[in-house]
Amino acid sequence: QKEVEQNSGPLSVPEGAIASLNCTYSDRGSQSFFWYRQYSGKSPELIMSIYSNGDKEDGRFTAQLNKASQYVSLLIRDSQPSDSATYLCAVSRHDNDMRFGAGTRLTVKP
Amino acid sequence: DTAVSQTPKYLVTQMGNDKSIKCEQNLGHDTMYWYKQDSKKFLKIMFSYNNKELIINETVPNRFSPKSPDKAHLNLHINSLELGDSAVYFCASSPQGGPEAFFGQGTRLTVV
Numbered sequence: 001q002k003e004v005e006q007n008s009g010p011l012s013v014p015e016g017a018i019a020s021l022n023c024t025y026s027d028r029g030s031q032s033f034f035w036y037r038q039y040s041g042k043s044p045e046l047i048m049s050i051y052s053n054g055d056k057e058d059g060r061f062t063a064q065l066n067k068a069s070q071y072v073s074l075l076i077r078d079s080q081p082s083d084s085a086t087y088l089c090a091v092s093r094h095d096n097d098m099r100f101g102a103g104t105r106l107t108v109k110p
Numbered sequence: 111d112t113a114v115s116q117t118p119k120y121l122v123t124q125m126g127n128d129k130s131i132k133c134e135q136n137l138g139h140d141t142m143y144w145y146k147q148d149s150k151k152f153l154k155i156m157f158s159y160n161n162k163e164l165i166i167n168e169t170v171p172n173r174f175s176p177k178s179p180d181k182a183h184l185n186l187h188i189n190s191l192e193l194g195d196s197a198v199y200f201c202a203s204s205p206q207g208g209p210e211a212f213f214g215q216g217t218r219l220t221v222v
Contacts, residue, residue, distance in 0.1 A: 008150075031209075032209050032210075034209075034210060038151075042215075042216075043200060043213040043214060043215050043216050044153065044200070044211075044213050045213070046210050046211070046212070049210055086151055088153060090211075092209035094209075095141065095160070095204070095206070095209050096141045096158045096159075096160050096165040096166065096204075096209075097155070097158060097165070097166055097209070098143070098155065098204070098209055098211050099155060100145075100152070100153040100154070100155075102150065102151060102152045103151050103152070103153075105151075
């Protein structure tokens with residue numbers, strides 16, 4: 001079983017729609033959870049972090065965490081073509097250790 | 111100012127050669143990482159260092175040897191390069207008490 005699993009996609013949504021990205025993880029001791037965005041040929045950049053159960057909103061982005069189900073999600077409201085990228089879920093058991101999923105490729109069509 | 115910088119950005123070399131990739135961060139972070147991203151975009155942790163001490167060595171062949179002369183630098187030396195080593199290698203750093211990682215621009219290594 002992979003430590004962090006994501007649907008590789010591609011996920012295609014029309015402009016203005018909500019994009020929903022999902023991630024599950026295997027280690028119940030995981031403490032911190034992140035979403036990174038990676039444009040083609042670029043390095044990953046952090047867009048959201050979440051540490052406790054529930055929702056966390058930042059602009060058009062909402063991260064959701066359910067530790068009991070070992071599930072993390074990212075919602076992107078009012079999706080824009082500029083949101084087209086690969087979204088990487090990352091999970092950290094402790095400082096100095098961050099594990100990534102394989103990423104979900106999102107395409108937002110104008 | 112570049113926060114996490116890697117050199118070189120591109121590296122093409124023949125099988126069997128030895129090469130190094132350098133990484134420097136000016137963020138004052140205590141932890142530095144090396145990740146390998148393969149053609150399927152899977153970002154796999156290789157090593158992490160905290161204040162020059164090796165914390166994680168993720169079953170990487172011993173042809174790969176990281177070196178951290180100080181907490182701002184983490185270099186990666188690769189001996190006897192193989193075709194399967196072709197990938198993008200990312201250096202990253204994170205602050206003490208905060209696992210969020212900040213990435214360098216990556217080094218695309220091609221072994222021919």
